[in-house]
Amino acid sequence: MSEFILAVLLALVAMLANGEYLLGSSMLSRPIVTGTLAGLVMGDVVTGVTIGATLELAFVGNFSIGASIPPEMISGGVLGTAFAIQSGTGPEVALALALPIASLVLVVKNLGFLFVLPPFVHKADRYALEANSKGISRMNLLGGFFAVNLPIGLMVGIGYYLGSPVIEKLLDVIPKFIMNGLTIAVGLLPAYGFALLANMMLKKGNWVYLLLGFALVVYLKLSVTGITIFGLVIALILVGYSSFNGGNGNGSKGKPVVEGGFNEYDEEF
Amino acid sequence: MILNTRVDHRLLHGQVAFAWTNYLNVNCILIANDTVPNDETRKNTMRLAKPQGVKLIMKPINECVNAINQGLTDKYKMFIVVDSVRDAYRLVEGTGNAIKKLTLGGTKATSETKNISKAVNLTDQEFTYLDELILKGVNVYIQQVPSDKKIKYSELKRR
Amino acid sequence: MSMMKNSSDQMEGVLTKKDLMNVFWRSFTMEWAWNYERQMNLGYCYSMIPVLDKLYDKKEDRVEAYKRHLEFYNVTPWLSSFPLGISIAMEEKNAVSKNLDTSSINNIKVALMGPLSGIGDSLFWGTLRIIAMGIGTSLALEGNILGPLLFLLIFNIPAILARYFGLFAGYKLGAGFLDKIKESGLMDKLTFGASIIGLMVVGAMIASMVSITMPLKIGSGKDSMTLDDMFNNIIPGLLPLLFTGFIYYLVKKGVKAHWVLLLMVLIGIVGAYTGILGV
Numbered sequence: 001m002s003e004f005i006l007a008v009l010l011a012l013v014a015m016l017a018n019g020e021y022l023l024g025s026s027m028l029s030r031p032i033v034t035g036t037l038a039g040l041v042m043g044d045v046v047t048g049v050t051i052g053a054t055l056e057l058a059f060v061g062n063f064s065i066g067a068s069i070p071p072e073m074i075s076g077g078v079l080g081t082a083f084a085i086q087s088g089t090g091p092e093v094a095l096a097l098a099l100p101i102a103s104l105v106l107v108v109k110n111l112g113f114l115f116v117l118p119p120f121v122h123k124a125d126r127y128a129l130e131a132n133s134k135g136i137s138r139m140n141l142l143g144g145f146f147a148v149n150l151p152i153g154l155m156v157g158i159g160y161y162l163g164s165p166v167i168e169k170l171l172d173v174i175p176k177f178i179m180n181g182l183t184i185a186v187g188l189l190p191a192y193g194f195a196l197l198a199n200m201m202l203k204k205g206n207w208v209y210l211l212l213g214f215a216l217v218v219y220l221k222l223s224v225t226g227i228t229i230f231g232l233v234i235a236l237i238l239v240g241y242s243s244f245n246g247g248n249g250n251g252s253k254g255k256p257v258v259e260g261g262f263n264e265y266d267e268e269f
Numbered sequence: 270m271i272l273n274t275r276v277d278h279r280l281l282h283g284q285v286a287f288a289w290t291n292y293l294n295v296n297c298i299l300i301a302n303d304t305v306p307n308d309e310t311r312k313n314t315m316r317l318a319k320p321q322g323v324k325l326i327m328k329p330i331n332e333c334v335n336a337i338n339q340g341l342t343d344k345y346k347m348f349i350v351v352d353s354v355r356d357a358y359r360l361v362e363g364t365g366n367a368i369k370k371l372t373l374g375g376t377k378a379t380s381e382t383k384n385i386s387k388a389v390n391l392t393d394q395e396f397t398y399l400d401e402l403i404l405k406g407v408n409v410y411i412q413q414v415p416s417d418k419k420i421k422y423s424e425l426k427r428r
Numbered sequence: 429m430s431m432m433k434n435s436s437d438q439m440e441g442v443l444t445k446k447d448l449m450n451v452f453w454r455s456f457t458m459e460w461a462w463n464y465e466r467q468m469n470l471g472y473c474y475s476m477i478p479v480l481d482k483l484y485d486k487k488e489d490r491v492e493a494y495k496r497h498l499e500f501y502n503v504t505p506w507l508s509s510f511p512l513g514i515s516i517a518m519e520e521k522n523a524v525s526k527n528l529d530t531s532s533i534n535n536i537k538v539a540l541m542g543p544l545s546g547i548g549d550s551l552f553w554g555t556l557r558i559i560a561m562g563i564g565t566s567l568a569l570e571g572n573i574l575g576p577l578l579f580l581l582i583f584n585i586p587a588i589l590a591r592y593f594g595l596f597a598g599y600k601l602g603a604g605f606l607d608k609i610k611e612s613g614l615m616d617k618l619t620f621g622a623s624i625i626g627l628m629v630v631g632a633m634i635a636s637m638v639s640i641t642m643p644l645k646i647g648s649g650k651d652s653m654t655l656d657d658m659f660n661n662i663i664p665g666l667l668p669l670l671f672t673g674f675i676y677y678l679v680k681k682g683v684k685a686h687w688v689l690l691l692m693v694l695i696g697i698v699g700a701y702t703g704i705l706g707v
Contacts, residue, residue, distance in 0.1 A: 024456035024591065025505040026584050032561070032568055036576045046571040053568030053575060056561060057637055061685070063557075065549050068387075068413065099689060117463045124470055128494035131487045133477045136494060140474040144460035181697030183707045187639035188671065188692045192685070194638070195676040197630050199416075200554060201623050203291060204322075209624050213631025218664040224562040227632040231625035238624065239617045262344065264324050269332075269341040282542020287550065311539040318543035321616055377500060378465055416682050 003161060009041045010078055011157030017074045018149045031055035031098075034077035042085040051081045054091035054186055055098055060193025062102075072109050075156050076102030082160055083167045092182035093171065095189065105155050109148060117147035209234075271342065271367055274349040276357050277374035280305070281325075281350055286318045289348060292415035297345035300327040301360055302352055330356055334363030342367075354395040361402055371402060373411045373422065385425050386411045442483060443520055450478035451512055452595050458508045467502040472512070479516050483523035493519065496534055503541050504548025506587040506594075511540050513598020547619060552590075555626040556583055562629045566636065638668035643706035 013034065020028035027033065032052045039048010055077050062070045080098030084090060120143030127135030198210060209231070216222045216230060272293045280300055290298065298319065305311050305327050312327055319325040324345070328336070333349075336342055337360075349368070351357045354376070361368050375388035382390035389411050391399070399409055399422055409422035458471035473494060480493045503511060518533045560582035568575025597605055609615050642655035659666045678688055699705025 021459040021462070022457050024584070024588065025459050026587070027557070027560075027580060030561075030579070032564055032576045032579050036568075036573065045573060049568045049573055049575060050571045053565045056565050056568070058689075060561065063553055065545075065553060096693075099686075103686070113464055117461065118465060120461065121463050121465055121470060124473070125495075125498060128473075128498055129491055131490040131494070133481050133490070133494065136470075136498075137474050137477060140457060140461050140470040143463070143470060144457070147461070147463075177700045178697055180700035180707050182693065183696070184641075184699055184705045185693045185696030187641075188696060189689065190633065191638045191668070191672040191675045192679075192688050192692070194630050194634050194672055195679045197554070197558060198627070198672075198676055199679050200287075200550070201626050201630070203623070206623055206627060209627040210631040210634075213628030213633075214635045214665065214669060215631075216628075217632045217635035222632070224566045224629060224632050224636065227628050228559050228563060228625060231628035234628070235621035235624040239621050262324065264322065267324075267326050269326060269328075269336040279538070279542045282546055286542075286546045308535070308539075311535065314536075314539040314543045316543075318546045321620075416679070418682070418684075 003164060006041060006082070007157045007161035010038060010082055010160050011153040013037045013041060014074050014078045014156035015149050015153040017078070018152050021144065021148075029074045029077075031059050031073060031077035031081075034074055035081040035094075038078045038081035039085060042082055044085050047085050047090065048081055051084055051091050051094045052077065055080060055094060057190035057193060058095055058098070058186075059102075060190065061196035069106070069110070069113070071099070071102035072105035072152065073098070073102050074152055075105040075159065078156050079159050079163070083164065086164055087168055087171050089171065089179075090183075092179060092186050095186050096182050097167070101159070105152065108151055108155055112147040112151050116151075117143055120147065270345070271337070271347045271349060271369075273370050273372055274351065274357060274360065274368050275372045275374050276351055276354055276376060278352050278377050279375065280352050281315045281318045286320050288414045288416075290320050290323055293346070293348055295323060295346045295348040297324040297326065297342075297347045299333060299342070299347055299349045300325070300351075301330050301333040301349055301356060302327065303329045303356075330359050330363075334360060337364045337367050354391065354398050358398040358402060361405060361407055366406070369406075369408060371407050371409045373409065374413060386420060388413065442524065443479060443516065447479055447482055448513075448516065448595060448599060451475050451516065452509065452592060454478070455509050455512060455591065455595070458505050466498070466500040468505075468508065469498050469501050472501045472508070473497040475508075475512055476515060476519075479519060483519055489523075492530065496530065499534055499537075501537065501541065502545070504545050504552055506552055506590050507544050507548040509591045509595035510544065510598040511537050513595045513600075514540070514602055515598075517599045517602060547615065550619065551622050552587065555622040556586060558626050558629050562633050565633075569637070634668055634672050635665045638672055640667040640671055641706040642667070642704060644704055 017029045017034045017037070020026045032049075032055075035052020035055055036045065036049045039045045039051070042048065055073075059073045059076070062073050064070055076098035079101050080094035083097050084094035087093060120139045124136045124139035124143075127133075127139065202210070212234075213227050213231070216227055217224075222230070272295055273289070275289070280302065281298065286298075289295075300315060305315065306329055315327060316325060330351075349360070351360065354373075357368075357371055361371075373386075373389045376382070376390050376395075378384060378390040379392075381392045382395075383392075384390045403409060403423050411420040411422060411425075412418075454475040454477070455471070457474060458468050461470040462468055463470070476493075476497045480490060480497070484490045484493055497515065501511075514536060515533060518536070522530060522533070560579045563582060564575045564577075564579025566575070567578060642659070644655050645652045646655065646658065647653060656667075663669070675688060678691075696705065700707070
């Protein structure tokens with residue numbers, strides 16, 4: 001398939017991935033999905049799936065909560081996977097490319113946010129004053145498309161078309177130990193995502209569960225699916241136990257005393 | 270002891286409740302606000318965001334000022350949340366030097382505000398309040414979540 | 429503010445199930461036009477429009493209603509249907525009885541944003557996504573296309589169910605519903621249970637997806653062993669655990685993402701060059 005057609009298809013993949021936000025925020029933008037789709041386009045699904053999985057681990061901490069917009073992982077995922085497959089290499093190249101690409105396209109995305117989207121938002125306000133609900137609806141649908149979806153598609157398409165000859169040459173120049181180094185880094189990278197998650201979830205005392213999951217895998221060789229089920233069972237037991245023992249769990253009718261000796265629920269100084 | 274005071278127009282919510290209470294190791298959150306204490310529905314929703322093991326108090330600004338001055342808040346490791354710069358100003362004014370640190374988390378953008386950083390938008394009056402607080406010796410920072418870098422308000426030029 | 433409806437099948441009042449389903453489908457676009465200024469406002473208003481247009485005929489009423497729902501809004505996307513349901517119930521009450529203080533409609537929306545996102549973010553972004561990702565990734569790493577498929581299914585089925593039931597719970601039961609759940613301790617139990625599962629999966633992933641190989645041999649002849657073997661004899665998977673712990677320490681210290689990732693690339697390259705680390 002010609003490079004041009006590949007570029008167009010990859011752009012469409014990127015736009016579909018971004019289209020997740022039209023489709024209930026269904027995680028289509030995650031690398032595990034975009035890697036697979038890019039692999040499909042490039043004619044090597046299996047490698048795409050594997051690369052997608054590796055990138056997913058690298059980007060596991062990459063999500064937006066509140067007003068923070070993280071690096072643009074759709075373009076990183078699609079282009080990283082595409083370039084890696086095209087050059088016959090693997091996850092280490094995809095990763096090395098995905099991170100800078102994602103940071104670069106974030107800049108473009110932010111430009112879209114700063115300059116393209118606001119006019120749609122303000123036009124919607126004007127439609128509201130005219131009681132024009134169809135107008136408001138249009139602003140919602142077109143705004144997202146022109147400010148984010150189209151730019152990402154274009155960046156990916158153009159990026160692939162212009163980039164693929166360059167990437168080939170670049171990879172030829174890089175010495176073996178650096179490539180090996182990148183492969184090693186690929187194995188290390190998930191630790192960052194997991195550290196972020198642990199940071200989000202760890203509270204007093206519940207680190208035992210982390211250790212438990214770890215221990216079950218290294219000693220009993222359970223799969224992640226197995227751990228999930230184990231976790232579910234343990235959670236149900238513990239939750240059931242606490243209501244068996246303490247009545248209402250921690251409903252606001254109880255009067256637990258916090259360390260420091262004051263009542264947690266009386267809402268008074 | 271008051272560990273931090275935060276200005277956030279959404280008062281108690283996800284980021285605030287989980288990230289900050291863990292990071293600062295607080296055991297009491299004080300919502301200092303004049304309308305919330307009379308709005309049972311809103312109080313209910315604050316209660317929903319309250320982390321386990323942390324006490325929640327929701328009182329009007331005057332009562333908070335009095336309680337702080339009477340030393341009633343000393344026994345807590347406390348995190349205060351207000352929804353406007355003005356309320357933060359009133360708290361500091363009334364309590365002398367009990368409040369040393371003020372974090373600007375998020376304020377709404379309106380036609381009268383200037384955006385100085387991500388989610389922080391201030392009116393001219395609010396700039397004046399903050400400048401005065403700096404003169405009173407309060408450290409004012411902009412920080413969404415504890416893992417963000419702290420940006421000193423005094424180092425930002427008005428845009 | 430109780431919005432109890434009389435029977436569970438028939439909507440009382442003007443709105444039908446079809447109207448609510450219209451809102452349900454529209455809510456899928458909640459994040460599409462997310463903007464810095466008012467975040468999910470366009471998506472929220474877009475979702476409310478079928479109901480608003482049905483309830484209000486007069487231009488002034490519609491204008492006010494649209495303006496109401498174009499205000500700042502942000503909440504965990506898959507739970508956005510709950511405030512929508514409540515808004516719908518309140519707008520219906522307003523249209524029918526005309527003595528509602530309309531500012532309370534947005535007051536409740538605003539009040540819900542925070543707590544709902546707090547629980548929603550950690551349940552969906554945290555636990556559900558981690559489980560889906562853990563299972564999906566472990567299959568996908570071997571090139572199994574079931575991986576990405578399972579990932580999407582495990583995440584989206586509960587997410588769509590939450591979106592569906594959230595809408596009707598909000599509409600029929602109102603904001604008091606959340607409070608009742610909290611009082612019964614169910615909310616705390618749910619978050620507690622979710623954190624157990626989430627952490628176990630993270631622990632499992634540290635063991636199985638962080639790979640560190642140290643091929644250097646120590647000792648000589650028959651007694652030689654690689655550094656790997658040495659560490660694994662103490663505790664299998666000790667290296668990944670220690671390494672993740674080190675990165676966790678950096679994260680807690682506030683080291684920014686790109687520095688951490690750069691550090692890892694550096695470690696990888698130096699390790700490869702010196703032969704301390706292996707592929």
